[in-house]
Amino acid sequence: MSTVRIKFKKEGSAKYISHLDLIRTIQRAVRRADIPIEYTKGFNPHAKISYGPALAVGMSSCGEYLDMELNMEMGQSEMMERLNNSLPPGIRVTAASAVPEDAPSLASMIDAAGYSIAGQVKGQHEHSEEKLKDFFSLRHALIQKTDKKGRKKQADIIPMILEVEKILAGAGGVTLEVILAVGSRANLKPAHLIKAIEQETGIILEGVKIHRRELFVKNGQNYLSPLEIFN
Amino acid sequence: MTARDIELLLDKVEKPARYTGGEYNCVYKKKEKIDIRFAFAFPDVYEIAMSHLGLRILYYLLNRREDTWCERVFAPWTDMESLMRENRVPLFALESRDPVAGFDFIGFTLQYEMSYSNITNMLSLAGIPMLSSQRNKEHPFVIAGGPCAYNGEPLADIIDFFVLGEGEEVLTPILDAYLEWKRRGGTRGEFLERVSQIEGVYVPSLYDVKYKEDGTIESVLPVGDSVPGNINKVIIRDLDSVYFPDRIIVPFMDIVHDRIILELFRGCVRGCRFCQAGMVYRPVREKAPDVLLTQAERLIKNTGYEEVSLSSLSTGDYSQLQPLVQRLIKAHGEKRVGLSLPSLRIDGFSLELIKEIQKVRKTGLTFAPEAGSQRMRDVINKGVTEADLMESVGAAFEAGYDNVKLYFMIGLPTETTEDIECISDLVFKVVDKYYATDKQKRGRKLRVTVSTSCFVPKPFTPFQWQPQDSIKSFRQKQRLLKDKLRHRAVTYNWHQPETSFLEAVFARGDRRLGKVLIRAWELGCRLDGWKEHFDFAKWNRAFEDCNIDPKFYALRRRSYTEVLPWDHINIGVSRGFLKRENEWALKEKTTPYCREGCISCGISELFGGGICNVDSQD
Numbered sequence: 064m065s066t067v068r069i070k071f072k073k074e075g076s077a078k079y080i081s082h083l084d085l086i087r088t089i090q091r092a093v094r095r096a097d098i099p100i101e102y103t104k105g106f107n108p109h110a111k112i113s114y115g116p117a118l119a120v121g122m123s124s125c126g127e128y129l130d131m132e133l134n135m136e137m138g139q140s141e142m143m144e145r146l147n148n149s150l151p152p153g154i155r156v157t158a159a160s161a162v163p164e165d166a167p168s169l170a171s172m173i174d175a176a177g178y179s180i181a182g183q184v185k186g187q188h189e190h191s192e193e194k195l196k197d198f199f200s201l202r203h204a205l206i207q208k209t210d211k212k213g214r215k216k217q218a219d220i221i222p223m224i225l226e227v228e229k230i231l232a233g234a235g236g237v238t239l240e241v242i243l244a245v246g247s248r249a250n251l252k253p254a255h256l257i258k259a260i261e262q263e264t265g266i267i268l269e270g271v272k273i274h275r276r277e278l279f280v281k282n283g284q285n286y287l288s289p290l291e292i293f294n
Numbered sequence: 295m296t297a298r299d300i301e302l303l304l305d306k307v308e309k310p311a312r313y314t315g316g317e318y319n320c321v322y323k324k325k326e327k328i329d330i331r332f333a334f335a336f337p338d339v340y341e342i343a344m345s346h347l348g349l350r351i352l353y354y355l356l357n358r359r360e361d362t363w364c365e366r367v368f369a370p371w372t373d374m375e376s377l378m379r380e381n382r383v384p385l386f387a388l389e390s391r392d393p394v395a396g397f398d399f400i401g402f403t404l405q406y407e408m409s410y411s412n413i414t415n416m417l418s419l420a421g422i423p424m425l426s427s428q429r430n431k432e433h434p435f436v437i438a439g440g441p442c443a444y445n446g447e448p449l450a451d452i453i454d455f456f457v458l459g460e461g462e463e464v465l466t467p468i469l470d471a472y473l474e475w476k477r478r479g480g481t482r483g484e485f486l487e488r489v490s491q492i493e494g495v496y497v498p499s500l501y502d503v504k505y506k507e508d509g510t511i512e513s514v515l516p517v518g519d520s521v522p523g524n525i526n527k528v529i530i531r532d533l534d535s536v537y538f539p540d541r542i543i544v545p546f547m548d549i550v551h552d553r554i555i556l557e558l559f560r561g562c563v564r565g566c567r568f569c570q571a572g573m574v575y576r577p578v579r580e581k582a583p584d585v586l587l588t589q590a591e592r593l594i595k596n597t598g599y600e601e602v603s604l605s606s607l608s609t610g611d612y613s614q615l616q617p618l619v620q621r622l623i624k625a626h627g628e629k630r631v632g633l634s635l636p637s638l639r640i641d642g643f644s645l646e647l648i649k650e651i652q653k654v655r656k657t658g659l660t661f662a663p664e665a666g667s668q669r670m671r672d673v674i675n676k677g678v679t680e681a682d683l684m685e686s687v688g689a690a691f692e693a694g695y696d697n698v699k700l701y702f703m704i705g706l707p708t709e710t711t712e713d714i715e716c717i718s719d720l721v722f723k724v725v726d727k728y729y730a731t732d733k734q735k736r737g738r739k740l741r742v743t744v745s746t747s748c749f750v751p752k753p754f755t756p757f758q759w760q761p762q763d764s765i766k767s768f769r770q771k772q773r774l775l776k777d778k779l780r781h782r783a784v785t786y787n788w789h790q791p792e793t794s795f796l797e798a799v800f801a802r803g804d805r806r807l808g809k810v811l812i813r814a815w816e817l818g819c820r821l822d823g824w825k826e827h828f829d830f831a832k833w834n835r836a837f838e839d840c841n842i843d844p845k846f847y848a849l850r851r852r853s854y855t856e857v858l859p860w861d862h863i864n865i866g867v868s869r870g871f872l873k874r875e876n877e878w879a880l881k882e883k884t885t886p887y888c889r890e891g892c893i894s895c896g897i898s899e900l901f902g903g904g905i906c907n908v909d910s911q912d
Contacts, residue, residue: 075316076314076315076316077316077546079304079310079311079314079546080311080546080547081311081547083548084311084546084547084548085546087546087548088318088544088546090598090600091318091544091597091598091599091600092318092598093598094598094599094600094629095318095595095596095597095598102630108630120310121304121305121310149318149598150318151316151317151318151544151546152316153316270302
């Protein structure tokens with residue numbers, strides 16, 4: 064028995080597939096590809112596949128991951144080829160690697176995600192870039208979040224913005240490249256970042272497209288991808 | 295309108311996967327190489343539409359033609375509809391995202407009457423004139439098939455022509471005739487006249503309906519000598535050799551029947567007197583187990599589905615069910631492919647079969663005694679006894695099942711309060727059976743779900759002359775059952791009688807109802823199959839505005855001499871047989887099922903004999 068980690072893209076029409084539907088879609092692709100997958104026991108057996116943090120509906124990504132448990136060895140290039148022949152358009156496997164036996168679960172490893180956020184500024188767009196730069200140098204920015212039980216909570220999002228890699232704003236629109244905290248300890252959704260920007264700077268973004276570039280595991284001062292971490 | 299506009303709408307709707315297309319196995323073609331653009335239209339939302347076997351078959355059958363591209367178009371949910379209207383995005387096909395108004399054909403499948411308001415709404419969203427008579431050369435031909443097409447009269451002014459019977463047979467000559475007509479550059483009327491010659495095609499505008507003073511029909515006569523007076527349905531004679539797809543579209547989102555459907559046979563050997571499917575899909579034609587095994591293997595391989603449903607009107611009547619199940623499990627059980635057996639008849643059920651299925655996956659069990667008393671079951675010719683039910687339920691409980699669904703119908707002809715009380719008596723006998731089962735063997739928590747539907751008299755059944763029960767009476771009966779079925783293990787579900795009333799109106803309606811359909815659409819009726827959107831008050835207003843009394847269609851007992859709106863359609867089962875069955879029903883006299891001997895329903899005469907599988911087995 065062995066575990067393999069797969070990196071994949073989710074783009075085009077496939078970005079409208081919800082996380083729950085993605086699980087079903089992958090499970091069927093794995094069956095079509097005839098990958099020697101392990102199944103759970105019991106009356107309703109299902110394939111042993113675990114996923115990274117869910118991607119919101121409508122978001123594209125080139126940095127999604129999943130772990131599959133196999134009951135037989137299979138070459139990684141053959142596996143990638145078979146999977147890619149069996150996946151619907153928009154979902155593509157781009158890398159695969161073995162996972163060490165004692166490794167923690169994929170979901171528990173992930174600390175951060177890199178996003179590209181693009182949109183148009185509603186109304187006046189002068190000084191947007193300065194305003195955005197000012198925003199990212201704020202010490203605190205509180206937003207109101209609603210938890211699962213419907214209770215309202217104040218949260219400071221600034222500590223959850225881990226890196227700001229690009230701020231571009233002009234007549235052509237706004238592009239932001241950021242790394243945000245992901246996981247059970249701290250989690251910042253891009254939608255909440257956009258809300259905080261609106262609140263603090265008055266910049267309202269329209270026609271927003273969000274793309275997840277990569278998931279990261281924090282290793283000292285470095286951010287490594289879930290595949291790099293085992294190298 | 296561009297693909298980008300549609301993309302912007304997708305970002306705003308609740309379930310965008312309903313509208314994206316691009317699922318595994320869906321078909322894309324180069325438009326330049328296509329002569330016929332065909333939109334297969336299912337007048338309900340994606341989850342319902344994609345579960346339909348007919349769509350799955352005809353989509354690939356049409357796409358086998360190199361000159362044809364068949365795409366899908368479904369009813370949008372209200373959120374998408376509002377966005378489409380706001381942004382002037384016309385109804386588009388899922389694959390190409392092209393507006394369907396520019397297609398050559400829009401083919402609706404008519405599965406239930408309550409979807410009619412989605413047809414009018416879809417035509418409006420597409421920008422296609424509502425009435426057949428308003429369409430010109432720029433517009434597609436709007437056609438329809440499926441069970442409700444056998445009496446499509448309420449849609450006669452809207453649909454250009456109906457296809458009666460099994461689509462595999464009749465679509466090819468229609469498309470061939472279309473190509474020829476298109477090349478010649480004829481008029482719309484010329485094409486309609488041409489297709490009226492094709493067996494199984496009914497062009498309603500070529501028939502003139504006259505009415506008597508009392509509102510009943512005087513005559514239905516063809517216009518012109520070349521138009522046939524009667525229209526016969528068409529069937530596939532040999533199901534083993536008929537096309538069946540080796541793949542189906544695998545949706546991203548969860549749909550109602552998210553599994554492979556294997557069709558074991560068409561038709562039904564039983565003769566339940568309320569059942570339209572049991573009459574219109576005759577004769578019985580089985581597929582050979584070898585053919586089914588090959589089809590299953592290909593479908594599993596090409597879809598990755600983890601469940602196969604063995605489907606038919608009455609799966610338990612498949613003559614080789616047990617060996618088929620065993621062979622399927624042997625071939626695919628190891629890959630964790632589960633089997634489900636819907637529509638099992640109570641008496642066709644065996645413990646061995648349950649045990650076979652249970653090896654892989656455990657699914658709930660559904661039984662349909664249809665009526666509570668033996669008297670009532672004799673009236674409807676449901677040849678099942680209480681002992682049959684108890685034996686099957688007992689076997690299921692012993693095999694560890696604890697989740698059972700029971701289906702009944704209320705408002706059946708001759709029904710009394712006592713018959714209704716017998717429903718609850720039967721339910722509690724099932725409950726008692728569970729508690730009498732060995733604790734070691736039975737499941738842990740009993741759940742019995744009881745559903746009652748309201749009887750709708752349908753055309754082409756022995757009960758086609760019977761009045762429907764009133765809404766008030768349905769309500770009384772439901773209240774009685776609600777009171778009687780109070781038990782922690784029992785859940786009681788019932789159908790809205792208002793919906794069933796409208797079904798009865800349109801099922802046996804005539805073409806005067808077309809204006810009611812259009813008026814109801816104007817008033818905002820759509821998605822009537824969905825409780826949250828069904829608005830009975832609007833429908834009542836539509837009837838009033840059109841000066842039509844719906845009770846005339848639903849609640850009136852019709853005489854044998856009356857010309858019925860569908861009398862010019864021939865499904866093969868004779869009017870004489872239906873009449874005899876209706877009379878026997880009133881005498882509580884049962885008719886044996888086809889395997890016990892031919893009951894002379896008339897189907898063999900239409901197709902020249904030797905077509906029923908059951909005949910050849912005698």
